[in-house]
Amino acid sequence: MKTQVGIIGSGPAGLLLSQLLHLRGIANVVLERQSREYVLGRIRAGVIEPGAVELLREARVHAWLEREGQIHEGIGISFGGRRHRIDFRALTGSCVTVYGQTEITRDLFAARDSLSGVIIHDAEDVTPHGIETDAPWLTWCKGGASHRVDCDFIAGCDGFHGVSRRSIPANVLRTFEKVYPFGWLGVLSRTPPVTREVTYNHHERGFALCSMRSETLSRYYVQCSLDDHIDEWSDDRFWEELRRRLPGDIARALVTGPSIEKSIAPLRSFVAEPMRHGRLFLAGDAAHIVPPTGAKGLNLAASDVHYLSRAFAAWYESGDAGAMDTYSDHCLRRVWKAERFSWWMTTLLHHFPENGPFGERIQLAELDYLVNSRAAMTALAENYVGLPY
Ligand code: RFL
Ligand code: PHB
Numbered sequence: 001m002k003t004q005v006g007i008i009g010s011g012p013a014g015l016l017l018s019q020l021l022h023l024r025g026i027a028n029v030v031l032e033r034q035s036r037e038y039v040l041g042r043i044r045a046g047v048i049e050p051g052a053v054e055l056l057r058e059a060r061v062h063a064w065l066e067r068e069g070q071i072h073e074g075i076g077i078s079f080g081g082r083r084h085r086i087d088f089r090a091l092t093g094s095c096v097t098v099y100g101q102t103e104i105t106r107d108l109f110a111a112r113d114s115l116s117g118v119i120i121h122d123a124e125d126v127t128p129h130g131i132e133t134d135a136p137w138l139t140w141c142k143g144g145a146s147h148r149v150d151c152d153f154i155a156g157c158d159g160f161h162g163v164s165r166r167s168i169p170a171n172v173l174r175t176f177e178k179v180y181p182f183g184w185l186g187v188l189s190r191t192p193p194v195t196r197e198v199t200y201n202h203h204e205r206g207f208a209l210c211s212m213r214s215e216t217l218s219r220y221y222v223q224c225s226l227d228d229h230i231d232e233w234s235d236d237r238f239w240e241e242l243r244r245r246l247p248g249d250i251a252r253a254l255v256t257g258p259s260i261e262k263s264i265a266p267l268r269s270f271v272a273e274p275m276r277h278g279r280l281f282l283a284g285d286a287a288h289i290v291p292p293t294g295a296k297g298l299n300l301a302a303s304d305v306h307y308l309s310r311a312f313a314a315w316y317e318s319g320d321a322g323a324m325d326t327y328s329d330h331c332l333r334r335v336w337k338a339e340r341f342s343w344w345m346t347t348l349l350h351h352f353p354e355n356g357p358f359g360e361r362i363q364l365a366e367l368d369y370l371v372n373s374r375a376a377m378t379a380l381a382e383n384y385v386g387l388p389y
Pocket of ligand 1: 012045162284
């Protein structure tokens with residue numbers, strides 16, 4: 001088999017790249033380790049920046065997002081039992097869209113299918129070869145047989161645990177990492193959201209987040225211990241813990257119900273540099289991870305794909321390799337700013353027992369400063385709605 005761009009991974013980065021390249025007449029093949037049902041069963045991001053919405057529009061997958069997505073003009077922040085609002089529209093003139101990553105992935109699969117895009121699921125042992133040559137290729141196994149596709153370029157969109165990043169020689173790759181001493185326990189439930197806007201809650205028992213997918217579907221998270229096991233968290237225990245961390249008026253309004261999905265995610269900051277080696281380009285979680293507190297992961301995957309699709313287009317349309325050569329530097333400038341913001345939001349809002357009572361007072365002082373300073377709120381709002389591409 002032969003193609004122009006071989007794409008590893010059918011998460012949002014791989015599918016969006018595949019669709020954008022197709023629309024520019026660039027042939028591509030997507031190799032995915034999991035089944036489609038598995039990929040579509042993952043519940044992840046929910047907050048989409050306007051830049052990512054624009055890219056989805058360019059990819060012609062905006063119809064459902066525009067119909068079902070909710071425009072959010074601000075977020076709530078609570079601490080010390082009181083809630084405050086950060087008004088994105090007033091502070092930046094911009095806002096975010098609340099729409100699930102699960103739905104974006106579903107919309108992207110539908111778009112690729114309708115254009116007869118090639119997505120190979122259940123591809124085992126996907127391996128990039130010849131990335132330092134002008135003729136790389138990918139091999140994989142499926143149904144007991146080995147397969148190969150020759151390509152001009154390989155896009156590694158295979159997430160944090162993928163094979164792409166590991167294919168870059170150790171003496172070339174530099175990684176930067178911070179692992180946080182807690183995780184997020186997330187629950188999806190068919191209940192009306194307790195707040196109209198996404199609300200971040202700082203509490204001495206730990207952070208809690210109230211989010212949503214629709215008028216009837218809620219998404220909640222509580223900070224949990226890394227030693228916690230999902231079986232120890234019955235629905236009742238989850239709702240009780242969430243309620244304790246919310247200000248009284250929100251806690252009283254909380255409607256509970258059976259969980260549809262429940263999972264624990266560790267929190268990590270991670271960046272790999274460079275994001276390109278030879279003919280292999282990394283995009284999305286394959287190159288960087290942010291803790292979810294800033295809602296940046298999916299949005300960074302989208303901005304990488306924006307740069308990468310343009311770089312490939314320039315090469316195929318005019319033989320210009322300039323944008324490929326600057327791809328890594330361009331992405332990393334934006335990535336590091338999102339890393340900083342996500343780290344800051346995490347540090348501001350979570351409970352860090354090791355920081356002691358002094359650290360707790362400093363956090364409360366910073367939160368108090370934030371919600372009373374237009375300058376500080378503007379800085380948060382500007383980053384939350386997304387820095388320019
Ligand atoms: P993905 O989504 O992990 O997709 C990678 C795909 O590659 C496949 N794969 C392989 N395929 C072939 N061969 C291999 N060897 C392979 N290894 C892996 C995988 O099966 C998978 O299908 O990466 P991508 O496309 O870069 O997308 C990144 C986003 O998924 C991620 O950044 C976000 O979900 C992060 N995130 C959030 N981002 C936001 O922008 N806003 C949010 O509100 C937000 N909330 C979240 C989040 C992530 C969370 N978790 C669970 C980590 C909330 C949570 C709880
Ligand atoms: C979500 O709705 O899943 C969500 C919202 C905001 C975040 C993280 C996750 O910061």
